[in-house]
Amino acid sequence: MAEAAGSSGVKKERRVPERRCAGCGGRFPKTALIRIVTCPDGRLAVDRSMKAQCRGTYICADPACLKKALKYRRIAKSDGSAPGEDEAAMLAAAVGERLG
Template sequence: MKAKKIPMRMCLGCQEMKPKKELLRIVKKAHSNDIQVDLTGKMSGRGCYICKNIDCLEKALKSKKIERALETSLTEDIIEQMRKEVSNE
């Protein structure tokens, strides 16, 4: 039997390739420019991935990699929501 392929994605903080299920997805909705944390990994829109690690999140925020990947600026409440989701894991 053939082994199932595991989708890999790159974390914006540490720049490591990891399985998609281990990462947190951040999505910018296509028409509304609304930014959300995607817990299912299936929302439509432009997305980027970050480790469920506070150090990776802070590194990506400091270097503005998340803002560049989503092509928009982040509000303080979105940043707090991301920090909360990362610290829950």
């Protein structure tokens, strides 16, 4: 924690790219979403670094969005199959983690 209180009125504008939530379909800044990646080995993972070189899907930190995304198979493994119970639980945990 080394944040100095800025006295100058310099505004740093950083454009955050927007991504579409796979649940509600809304567009949000990438940083507000959870990135779920499907890796070539078929595993699903939560990409906390947002940098994994895998196919990514984004969802809001909202259990309802996760549910929808799973229901409509917007989150699927690389072979197109639905996530298993373990993976669904892992994703739910990631959403809960974000919500705090």
